Amino acid sequence: MIADGTAHIRIARPSRDLAAAERFWADGLGxxxxxxHEPAPGAPPGEHALLMLGQPDAAWHLELxxxxxxxxxxxxxxxDLLVIYLGxxxxxxxxxxxxxxxxxxxLSHNPYLEEWGVTIEDPDGYRLVLSTRTWSNRQPR
Structure with missing residues (x-):
């Protein structure tokens, strides 16, 4: 099966500190x-704390x-960028x-992103780009 436009996307990343990540992504970005999920005391090895962030109606979420x-x-x-097109x-x-x-x-490593947006590192060093552009699935040919 090929992923189509309705497929849900999960962006999963490790985090040093989920509380710090939540402050940035939830309290900062909104x-x-x-x-x-918090593992119970004495949980088996490999069980980890989990934080999923996004918007309830979106077809994507960020999992830390x-x-x-x-x-x-x-x-x-x-x-390693998460780009949000603000338009x-x-x-x-x-x-x-x-x-x-x-x-x-x-500063963005990519001059295009620097020209058309703002780049911010989260507490784990991953980059969020807030772009002034609008995304279109119709690319110029």
């Missing part, structure tokens, strides 16, 4: 906590995991709120 017994260190590169100016108060909730504004 995503909704869709699901949360942390295994306190065997943590996986996030290893983002400058090309207009990036609100300055949103950038400030993201910075106040653990984010750090950085």
């Amino acid at each position: 995503l909704t906590v869709l699901y949360r 995991v942390h295994d306190a017994r065997s943590p996986v260190e996030p290893r983002p590169t400058v090309e 207009g100016e990036v609100p300055g108060d949103l950038v400030l709120r993201l910075e106040n909730h653990g984010g750090r504004r950085v």
